[in-house]
Amino acid sequence: MDVPLPHLDRPFDYLISAADDAVAQPGVRVKVRFAGQMVNGFLLERVESSTHAKLAYLDKVVSGERVLDPEIARLARAIADRYAGNLSDVLRLAIPPRHARVEAQPEPAAAEAAGDPAAEAARDAAAVAAHEATVEVARDAAAVASPDAGCGVADDAARDAVPDAPRDAARVVAADIKRAPDAVRDAALDAASDTAHVPVSEAASDVATDPVRHAIAEVPRDSGARPAPDVGVETAVSGTGWDDYPAGPAFLHALEQGRDARAVWSALPGEDWPARIAEVAAATVRGGRGVVVVVADARDLDRVDRALTKVLGEGRHVALHAAAGPSERYRRFLAASRRRVRVVAGTRAAMFAPVADLGLVVIWDDGDDLHAEPRAPYPHAREVLLTRAQLAGCAALVGGFARTGEAQLLLETGWAKEIVAGRDMLRARSPAVAPTGDDSQLARDPGAVTARLPSLAWQTARQALQGGAPVLVQVPRRGYLPSVACAECRMPARCPHCSGPLGLAGARAVPTCHWCGRAAAAYACPACGGRRLRASVTGARRTAEELGRAFPGVPVRTSGRDEVLDTVPGDAAVVVATPGAEPVAEGGYGAVLLLDTWALLTRADLRAAEETMRRWLSAAALARPGAAGGRVVVVADGSLAPVQALLRWEPGWFAARELAERRELGFPPAARFASLTGRAEAVAELLAAARLPQGAELLGPVPAPEDQERMLVRVSRGRAAELARALHEGAAVRSAKKAALPVRVQVDPAELL
DNA sequence: ATAATAACGAGA
């Protein structure tokens, strides 16, 4: 129901008139009278009776289009629960606005779809399942004397007029899921970890999602609908780019067999990753199941889109993204929901795409902050897709050049397996990486060379250009919040009490924690004992013209926020790009320069190091292999961990180190945070109403914009589900009391300053 | 928003 009030976040039952009986199927949009006004909703399921005494009639069925897939309904509930949000908010993200004209238009490729026997069979199987589910619910439901259908006509008359007049009720809005699906997946992640364990409710011992039995990757799928996988035969799919990874062919094979293999994939430098994703998608389709692929931005989507067309052929998949416009967006949504295509690729909006008989979810570059949804309840695409894989019992692939702490946790808990290349393959493909100190200040000849380009960087670039190869220069974007670091050793300064980052309000101000607000007047660096702090300041962005002066006669191109280049030719040119906007060069770059790294590394964000690593690896991956002359120069101290990881091309080593450190400090994903933002009295009211789990740690308040404040709540991973429930209930108490002042509740807030 | 229901207080 389209009422985003926490205390009304549950299904409501309505009677269905005889006239609506046929069209009132689960998943359709409906209009109902609710609290005196007409509201929109989705029909969740048909039940024979309701425990509610006096039911109203469904006002009308908006359209017979079943836009809310049962799988998505379950997923949406799980995501709402995980993020302490409302189902209606999640459904708004999951289902695009209706476009009546598009809905009425004939299917463009209807003939092809109708002729597909596999699709036909899938449809039948799904129909049977849906029917049984309804029966199951009806048997459980308490008997109730409900007024009959028939639009106001008396009982008997109605039954006479329409012999099969239904006496059904419709459950509108949400599935009556009795277990907490969030706990299921979290328990899976916790199963092998040392943190407290979430007790899985009895109802959750449902085999299909049993976390313990399915904690090992590549478990045969528990489904009678599909022939059991061939366990004994180890036929691997070969002849694809996945042959470069020891575990690759077996993963493809598992997908063809319809098994729920789950993997974290560290792509080789220079990898044509869209082609690899197309290959896993094709393998899943060969196995008779569907695929959802989520990438961070439109540029990545274009590449995946092209690769999918190449491998699957025309009209076999759709690309979903916001830029397409409302009607096109709805058209493509319908292509998936009507089972015309089995493969959907898209930006984060595609994470809820209704793909029938889902076999695989893929997320590329899960560290990109574009994967975090900015609308309530702020779900992250990686979490949505992994929850989806867990609930649907399908395969999952988390890929990237870099590896996030969350992906590392999936490996360490045994939820997923690693797909990485062997050492030799890695050596053959990696560019030669060298660190260099920033010696530019020492340049004798500042007029001839650009003032701030270190000599090694300059020499490397010149060499590549002379060889006729393009050079990529990565410069960070301006505007990162500077944080505070030790003036001696540049170690980021953290709060002695809660490990939050320290900030300096002014030049002479006492350093203060961004999380708990405590002043750290007597701060001493834990690494070197230094007592002086400095705020790191992003240096002035080097302009393309400055670089042009450094390399006279060479064309300089830029790719950044306003104009993003997809590709550049393989000729001598300097390409200046901000992170995430690096074009792919034909044949690879001869040299990649990573400049102004200090600004990246000292950002006032928990993920500064991880993010730096991600951006370096993504840029460095565009260089040629070292054997073909590919060079990477990173202007940073060679002893820093991210630099080390880049030199040896070991994203896994870095992620493991990072995760261990976060465990130590109580950072996500080792702990779970929630932030509450609002006016002080409102935040206090919510906290008073919420029964926070044991051991919940309150940090703050710190001031927030517009006269507001922010509180952080930290709990162990094992209590994460409890925390979300408590916050949702707290919000429900407040909304039931019609509390006027809003409080924004964010579980896993995108930025933890 | 609005309807039901509980709570309350004044006058019989």
Place this chain on the structure above:
DNA sequence: CTCGTTATTATC
């Protein structure tokens, strides 16, 4: 003790 009025609460 009843009736009329007002706060409270649930919203099929």
